Amino acid sequence: MISVRNISKKFGKLEVLKSFDLEFEAGKSYALMGPNGSGKTTLIKIILGMVIPNSGDVLVHGKSIQGNFEYRSNIGYMPQIGRYPDNIQIGQLFSMMQDMRPSIKDYDLELIEAFGLDKIMAKPMHTLSGGTRQKVSAALAFMFGADILVLDEPTVGLDPMAVETLKHKIKKERDSGKLILITSHILSELDELTDHAIYINEGEVFFNDTITCLKDMTGEEKFSTAIARLMEWSLKKKKKNNLSHV
Numbered sequence: 460m461i462s463v464r465n466i467s468k469k470f471g472k473l474e475v476l477k478s479f480d481l482e483f484e485a486g487k488s489y490a491l492m493g494p495n496g497s498g499k500t501t502l503i504k505i506i507l508g509m510v511i512p513n514s515g516d517v518l519v520h521g522k523s524i525q526g527n528f529e530y531r532s533n534i535g536y537m538p539q540i541g542r543y544p545d546n547i548q549i550g551q552l553f554s555m556m557q558d559m560r561p562s563i564k565d566y567d568l569e570l571i572e573a574f575g576l577d578k579i580m581a582k583p584m585h586t587l588s589g590g591t592r593q594k595v596s597a598a599l600a601f602m603f604g605a606d607i608l609v610l611d612e613p614t615v616g617l618d619p620m621a622v623e624t625l626k627h628k629i630k631k632e633r634d635s636g637k638l639i640l641i642t643s644h645i646l647s648e649l650d651e652l653t654d655h656a657i658y659i660n661e662g663e664v665f666f667n668d669t670i671t672c673l674k675d676m677t678g679e680e681k682f683s684t685a686i687a688r689l690m691e692w693s694l695k696k697k698k699k700n701n702l703s704h705v
């Protein structure tokens with residue numbers, strides 16, 4: 460469904476992604492993990508066409524995203540921090556986004572209702588709490604029934620009930636055949652929601668396989684302990700690489 464081919468990205472001298480090759484398939488959910496600043500959001504933004512890589516290409520449904528804007532209408536994106544015009548009301552924001560995708564008439568309003576946003580449609584965005592803004596972002600990501608859902612730290616700031624609502628929705632959409640890509644630092648959440656782990660470290664893909672394989676490889680039953688083991692190994696590798704330069 461999405462192929463990341465030999466993608467490299469530098470910001471000035473900082474090499475954030477070095478020759479990334481990744482495949483994302485329909486009906487699966489992928490956990491994108493790595494330390495702060497390891498390039499998770501950059502990779503997501505490259506897939507969304509919001510950041511241009513220095514080299515490589517991304518194919519969505521077999522078609523390059525270069526010079527192609529159509530593919531984006533088939534991706535639901537929930538950003539880490541949703542930025543919206545201050546004075547716009549929730550309802551106006553939803554209508555505006557719907558007007559921007561005139562070809563889609565069948566909206567998924569499940570999260571709007573589940574989060575109770577339908578009862579506060581007249582509230583201006585600048586008056587909303589952080590968690591409510593996050594609910595608006597989630598509702599927008601799922602609203603257009605996109606086949607691909609890219610969720611950057613989706614549950615940050617949500618209350619426990621809203622977290623459960625969102626998790627239920629993510630699982631439901633995955634089971635209906637959609638591709639889900641999630642970044643999060645909340646490991647329990649990733650264990651529950653994803654089948655496949657991608658661990659980025661020092662600009663490279665350090666691990667890319669199923670969560671079952673991750674647990675087998677590390678000999679750890681618990682996902683969080685398996686990830687801790689992976690982090691240990693990546694730090695050891697870094698130390699070894701640094702020594703080899705001496």
Ligand SMILES: Nc1ncnc2c1ncn2[C@@H]1O[C@H](COP(=O)(O)OP(=O)(O)OP(=O)(O)O)[C@@H](O)[C@H]1O
Binds near residue numbers: 470496500
């Ligand atoms: N527009 C930019 N200009 C310069 N440097 C950037 C830019 N965007 C990201 N970076 C740098 O690229 C690196 C990777 O950032 P990115 O946001 O992709 O990391 P991340 O893995 O998503 O981090 P976190 O877990 O903290 O969200 C960081 O060092 C960041 O400062």
